[in-house]
Amino acid sequence: MAIKPVIEMNKVSKIYGGKTENQVFALNDVSFTMQEGEFIGIMGASGSGKTTLLNVVSTLDHPTEGTVAIAGTDITRMKARELSDFRAQRLGFIFQEFNLLDNLTVYENVALPLSLQDLPVHQIMDRVGKVLEQLGIAELADKYPATISGGQRQRTAAARAIVHEPALLLGDEPTGSLDTKNAVGLLEQMKRLNEQQQISILMVTHDAFSASYCSRILFIQDGRLVQELYRLGSREAFYKQILNVLGDYGAAAAEAAAKELSAVEDRG
Amino acid sequence: MLMKLALSGMKSKLKDYLVLLAGLVISISIFYMFQTMAWNRSFTENNAVINSIQLVYVLGTILLSAITFFYILYANGFLLSLRQREFGLYMVLGARKDKIRKLMFIETIVLGMVSLAAGLGIGFGLSALVGRLMAQQLQADLTGYYPVYGPAIGFTVLFFVALFIFSALWNQLKLARMQVLQLLHGSMRADRPWRSSGWKKVMVVVGVIAILLGYLSLTFMEQLREIGLFTATIMTPLGTYLLFMAFLPPLVARLKKSHQLRGIRAFTFGQLSFRINELTKLLATVAMLIALGAGAIAGGLAFWNDAFIRGETYRVYDATVHDPNEAETNVLAGIPFKERFTYRYKLDNEILYYAKEDLESQRPLVHSQQGRDYWDQLKRVEDPLPKATADSAGKAVAGESANSSAGGVAGESADGTAASADTGIESGVEGETAGGIENGESLSSDWTTFLWQIAPTNLSYSDVRLADNVQFDALEAKEQIVVIGRTDDFLAYRSSWEKLDQLAMEKSEGMGVTWSKYENYQRALGISSGTMFMGFFLGIAFLAMMASCLMFKILSGAAKDIQRYEMLHKLGVRRERLSRSIYTELLLVFLFPGIAGLLHVLVGMRLFSFILAEPYYRLWLPILLFAVIYSAYYFITVNLYKRIVLR
Structure with a gap:
């Protein structure tokens, strides 16, 4: 199978504020390509632009400049309705919070992406059953989200994100509100989905441990991609590598901030 | 704080x-x-x-x-x-x-x-x-x-x-x-x-x-x-x-x-x-x-x-106009009546004579039964009309009956109208049916009711009789007519009824009361x-x-x-x-x-x-x-x- 690009981002910028105002570059000339079957993590400090990047990829936000193509489709030229359909058919989401609709049961939540596409009932039941089984939440099917644990909720969210076999699975701090045990559980699930079913995953995280499950990490700072890290060896080694990079950036950032502060004080 | x-x-x-x-x-x-x-x-x-x-x-x-x-x-x-x-x-x-x-x-x-x-x-x-x-x-x-x-x-x-x-x-x-x-x-x-x-x-x-x-x-x-x-x-x-x-x-x-x-x-x-x-x-x-x-x-x-x-209970016909003058005729002409009849009558010697042929050929609608519940159930009067009573023999018979009861009819028709208009509900006719003409020649109750609804309110008379064409022409009194008409929708022509009432009032120089369907309606509305x-x-x-x-x-x-x-x-x-x-x-x-x-x-x-x-x-x-x-x-x-x- 020839490897195709899932995401092609070309010189994408996202600028907040008008021409006369103070312009803020949430994204500044970002370009990267993600191949099918990759598991990419995006890391950066708060306010570095990683969520904006994810929103642009997930078609929820429009870039000010540049083009974004997902699975060969240029999403920057699509209309709102087409974008909605595109999201429904080609993308899967796992968010940190408010993942599930609390007025639907686990089963109904997972079935939602399929039933929204008006698939025949037997097909829906088939697929939902399989996915619930796969993620080990089949016995929770008739429960409401409010009555299950956080980890179970995130697994339900994962089930919903992959039930329609999307081209790309997007995660926004998926382990952010989970304890270690549940976080590991979810990450293992995602790894399995990636390795066994060749599902491409793009995940935003600030947690080095979560990031160590990825095959590649993009570091973003002040709206720019500043570094790339490929996983070559074991996950543990990769984890250390990530921590080092973060440490460097942390130190550099702290230094820069201190300099700026002292400059202000000098002036004062 | x-x-x-x-x-x-x-x-x-x-x-x-x-x-x-x-x-x-x-x-x-x-x-x-x-x-x-x-x-x-x-x-x-x-x-x-x-x-x-x-x-x-x-x-x-x-x-x-x-x-x-x-x-x-x-x-x-x-x-x-x-x-x-x-x-x-x-x-x-x-x-x-x-x-x-x-x-x-x-x-x-x-x-x-x-x-x-x-x-x-x-x-x-x-x-x-x-x-x-x-x-x-x-x-x-x-x-x-x-x-x-x-x-x-x-x-x-x-x-x-x-x-x-x-x-x-x-x-x-x-x-x-x-x-x-x-x-x-x-x-x-x-x-x-x-x-x-x-x-x-x-x-x-x-x-x-x-x-x-x-x-x-x-x-x-x-x-x-x-x-x-x-x-x-x-x-x-x-x-x-x-x-x-x-x-x-x-x-x-x-x-x-x-x-x-x-x-x-x-x-x-x-x-x-x-x-x-x-x-x-x-x-x-x-x-x-x-x-x-x-x-x-x-x-x-x-x-x-x-x-x-x-x-509707009070009158079947929307308009009742006696001897329409020019203005009234104009108003009447402007109303698309579904049914419009004209009856001739003469008042001679305190007796009101209706032309029998008119009634025979233009049989009117009446309520099928008395009472509020039957306000929209109408029927055409099918009862036979009694023999014309305007001849001398008939006159004697009728005169007798008038003595015994017709005085009551006249009196009652005058205040009976007033009473019924006051209450606005009963048409107050029941009384006369028996009182009017009781022998085999008598008017049926439907006819009595109808005749009294079209009777002129400004004339006083002691009896009501029918006359065939010959008898009617022989009577020396002035011939008068009453025009009645019914439309599809009484409420749609309210302004016309009002105008007719006004004209009738003018004609009677404020002496009479119209007792019209419209007036009755207005009174009920007021209540x-x-x-x-x-x-x-x-x-x-x-x-x-x-x-x-x-x-x-x-x-x-x-x-x-x-x-x-x-x-x-x-x-x-x-x-x-x-x-x-x-x-x-x-x-x-x-x-x-x-x-x-x-x-x-x-x-x-x-x-x-x-x-x-x-x-x-x-x-x-x-x-x-x-x-x-x-x-x-x-x-x-x-x-x-x-x-x-x-x-």
């Missing part, structure tokens, strides 16, 4: 407070509007056709008080829910609980007083406005009705001050029992889906019994009288509440189950099934308010229709206009209250739903589909109480059957009116809601 914080907290939730305030203000102003009627005893008693109108108002006040009571309690619960997170935060930061409670108490009372003042102000304005509008539309005389009325103000203030103090204490109690963490996470609490249980079955049984009792007392109000009024007032709402609570949640649960995998509909019904538990009581209230509002308007309109029915006004006034008040209840509830819950719609949007549901989901969901929310309310109205109209001939006549009109208002209101609510959740 805490006070300052609380104030700034209020400012940040200004929009919610405005919704709350608007709800309170509307309910107060409507309560006041109702009281301006209830306490103005002399006005209601002078203007109502219903004997125990005061009892109706007492019961109405009780019902409205109960509804308002729950509404205010609910609104204050909303107030607490607005504030509890913030209060929890203060307590985490070290504020003492009694301080917080004091704050909450003050807030409830201040909000209550502000809304009371605003509510009364708006109540004055609304009462004056609706009063004037109604007076114009119905041409009703409203002397004695005061938009600003002392006793009504007093009672409203007393009622609401008591209510606000009660709900402030209620909030205190709730606050006292809550822990800090509960306060902090109050909004996170998940709604529970519905579960079946034994006592819900009891609820169904009791509810069915209550609603049956209520409907029975509405149906047999005439026999049950005051007792019926009491049972209907208590049992109908009780049954409505119980049945709404028992039936709606499982119904929605079933709807949801059957649409489990039907895409956005699964979400729509999921949304509804979560909400329905806390909605049932409100929807039952809304159903009651609809029943009261639409019922009051329908009742008012029924009194209006009653005037028309009285006119019922006061009742009509009350019906419309209260109908508008109740519907406004219904609107504020429902809108308040839906919009106050909207903030919670934003996340859900946001999530669906992220999952790739098109905006139009979300919008359709909202339309469907709210349609159901509006539909249940709408149907229940209208059902109540349909049964409840029987209530008027002891005073109105046909309470159900043209009932579609107020129902249509209500449907239009209600749908307009549905679309407004949907759009307001959409603006909140689909940003």
